[in-house]
Amino acid sequence: DSGVTQTPKHLITATGQRVTLRCSPRSGDLSVYWYQQSLDQGLQFLIQYYNGEERAKGNILERFSAQQFPDLHSELNLSSLELGDSALYFCASSTGTANTGELFFGEGSRLTVL
Amino acid sequence: GDSVTQMEGPVTLSEEAFLTINCTYTATGYPSLFWYVQYPGEGLQLLLKATKADDKGSNKGFEATYRKETTSFHLEKGSVQVSDSAVYFCALSDYGGATNKLIFGTGTLLAVQP
Numbered sequence: 419d420s421g422v423t424q425t426p427k428h429l430i431t432a433t434g435q436r437v438t439l440r441c442s443p444r445s446g447d448l449s450v451y452w453y454q455q456s457l458d459q460g461l462q463f464l465i466q467y468y469n470g471e472e473r474a475k476g477n478i479l480e481r482f483s484a485q486q487f488p489d490l491h492s493e494l495n496l497s498s499l500e501l502g503d504s505a506l507y508f509c510a511s512s513t514g515t516a517n518t519g520e521l522f523f524g525e526g527s528r529l530t531v532l
Numbered sequence: 533g534d535s536v537t538q539m540e541g542p543v544t545l546s547e548e549a550f551l552t553i554n555c556t557y558t559a560t561g562y563p564s565l566f567w568y569v570q571y572p573g574e575g576l577q578l579l580l581k582a583t584k585a586d587d588k589g590s591n592k593g594f595e596a597t598y599r600k601e602t603t604s605f606h607l608e609k610g611s612v613q614v615s616d617s618a619v620y621f622c623a624l625s626d627y628g629g630a631t632n633k634l635i636f637g638t639g640t641l642l643a644v645q646p
Contacts, residue, residue: 420575460636461639463635
């Protein structure tokens with residue numbers, strides 16, 4: 419158990435809809451990262467937050483947004499969903515203070531867009 | 533930009549066989565290098581890491597050596613077990629202050645048969 423909790427584990431929705439994925443980092447971790455894992459593109463970095471502020475941005479679509487709340491949990495919002503957004507979305511956390519590079523991953527939220 | 537290339541799978545081996553999974557990287561600076569493992573239905577977890585040239589990371593019988601001259605970080609294990617069946621990801625760090633963003637390769641599926 420990595421200590422990172424993601425909900426929901428599975429989500430099925432229709433094109434055009436909007437969903438919210440939630441992540442609770444490990445206790446004490448200030449950084450939260452979102453990754454998208456799909457068969458054709460592998461594991462893609464989307465965005466990082468550190469103590470409530472956006473720190474790094476990757477290949478995140480404009481239809482996607484994220485935030486980190488004062489209690490350090492994070493939400494990833496996906497809107498105007500398309501079939502191609504079907505993927506496994508991982509959240510990871512780290513202390514953000516030591517450059518060890520070790521991220522602790524949750525079990526992922528599997529999104530299926532029909 | 534920085535990138536990681538690893539051999540495509542699946543890699544199918546018999547128990548007790550020798551394992552090599554190749555990984556090469558492109559980076560402008562001096563990144564740290566990592567191998568993460570993803571067991572079925574789980575999130576990624578750190579397997580081993582190396583933070584500078586010629587460092588050898590090791591864990592659970594797996595080893596990888598940071599080779600700056602060949603920009604490689606190949607994963608090896610002398611005798612694989614069925615329980616090693618998983619997807620293995622090579623990754624490099626992209627540091628910037630408190631950013632521990634990792635860039636991953638596409639993953640290599642290892643299947644070990646009894």
